[in-house]
Amino acid sequence: MRGLGEFRLLRRLRAKSPPLPPAVLAGMGDDAAVLQPSPGFALVATVDVLVEGKDFHWEWCPAEAVGHKGLTVSLSDVGAMGAIPRYALVALGLPARTPVKRVDALYRGIWEAAEASGVAVVGGDLSEAPCLILSVTLIGEGETDHLIRRSGAKVGETIWVTGPLGRAAAGLCALKAGYRPERSAVKGRRATHIPPKARKAIRETIRAQLYPVARYREGRILAEAGIATAMIDLSDGLASDLTRLAEESRVGARIFADRIPVDPSTRQVAELVGLDPLRLALGGGEDFELLFTSGAASAAIEDALARKGFARPHAVGEICPTDERLTLVGPRGRQEPLGSGFEHFR
Numbered sequence: 001m002r003g004l005g006e007f008r009l010l011r012r013l014r015a016k017s018p019p020l021p022p023a024v025l026a027g028m029g030d031d032a033a034v035l036q037p038s039p040g041f042a043l044v045a046t047v048d049v050l051v052e053g054k055d056f057h058w059e060w061c062p063a064e065a066v067g068h069k070g071l072t073v074s075l076s077d078v079g080a081m082g083a084i085p086r087y088a089l090v091a092l093g094l095p096a097r098t099p100v101k102r103v104d105a106l107y108r109g110i111w112e113a114a115e116a117s118g119v120a121v122v123g124g125d126l127s128e129a130p131c132l133i134l135s136v137t138l139i140g141e142g143e144t145d146h147l148i149r150r151s152g153a154k155v156g157e158t159i160w161v162t163g164p165l166g167r168a169a170a171g172l173c174a175l176k177a178g179y180r181p182e183r184s185a186v187k188g189r190r191a192t193h194i195p196p197k198a199r200k201a202i203r204e205t206i207r208a209q210l211y212p213v214a215r216y217r218e219g220r221i222l223a224e225a226g227i228a229t230a231m232i233d234l235s236d237g238l239a240s241d242l243t244r245l246a247e248e249s250r251v252g253a254r255i256f257a258d259r260i261p262v263d264p265s266t267r268q269v270a271e272l273v274g275l276d277p278l279r280l281a282l283g284g285g286e287d288f289e290l291l292f293t294s295g296a297a298s299a300a301i302e303d304a305l306a307r308k309g310f311a312r313p314h315a316v317g318e319i320c321p322t323d324e325r326l327t328l329v330g331p332r333g334r335q336e337p338l339g340s341g342f343e344h345f346r
């Protein structure tokens with residue numbers, strides 16, 4: 001980076017950036033981007049930050065994955081509103097020693113995720129920083145009466161999730177334990193050979209951790225069909241994110257442990273690293289599936305997503321009155337309070 005400098009790097013990025021859609025009246029190169037909103041749509045805006053050493057580690061996270069995730073976490077938030085993601089602004093803090101190849105790879109990750117989701121990167125900023133910091137602001141839009149808030153859940157409604165939980169957390173645990181997707185032995189311990197049957201599970205969960213998929217398309221369908229009454233994306237874990245939704249809706253909730261979708265790969269990796277897969281599903285974050293509530297019939301909800309080619313969602317619990325708080329119901333009916341999962345600064 002030292003040899004290139006901020007302005008040459010910006011020019012280089014601008015030259016490589018994909019073409020912009022007509023609704024972008026001015027993109028990179030002016031003081032601010034000029035965006036033409038679709039008639040009758042409200043704007044939805046969100047920002048997220050990834051910090052080296054805290055949110056990702058170069059030891060196991062390729063720069064492309066950092067870029068991909070930087071955009072995905074915001075795509076997921078826009079999706080949880082039932083909105084369509086449109087424009088991104090990218091702020092990047094970099095140590096001067098950062099190799100240019102790393103910056104290129106990071107942007108490749110951002111642009112690939114942007115292109116796949118129809119998002120135009122319309123501006124950004126660069127600065128020197130003690131470690132790499134990536135912040136993505138994402139602007140989306142949606143009809144005001146279709147946008148889904150966290151506050152709309154009602155007593156008696158069913159709680160749904162769009163896909164399996166705990167995979168990303170299992171992947172992170174595998175990485176921390178020294179497993180790598182491309183290796184047949186645990187890193188640093190040649191003798192610990194990984195059985196071929198477990199390799200696929202390790203690869204899948206690590207991929208879920210490094211290259212998460214945001215469910216904004218599903219969020220949009222649930223919003224347009226008027227199915228979801230409240231929605232949140234699972235960035236911090238089911239227990240923590242459901243707590244926030246319940247607080248905003250002023251309700252309690254009951255989750256049934258045996259209905260929480262945990263896929264075989266997650267179970268296999270949990271066993272390898274000696275963790276309870278249910279704890280990964282409840283407390284592990286970064287699955288980026290959507291959690292939503294609905295009073296509609298199960299078949300109608302499942303069909304709305306399945307008809308458009310998406311996975312069938314899973315009913316995991318029900319909304320109850322506030323005084324019942326948040327409860328986890330075990331397989332034999334035993335009840336315990338649902339913990340609140342991962343939180344920053346704690």
Ligand SMILES: [Mg+2]
Nearest residue numbers: 077080233235
């Ligand atoms: Mg969120």
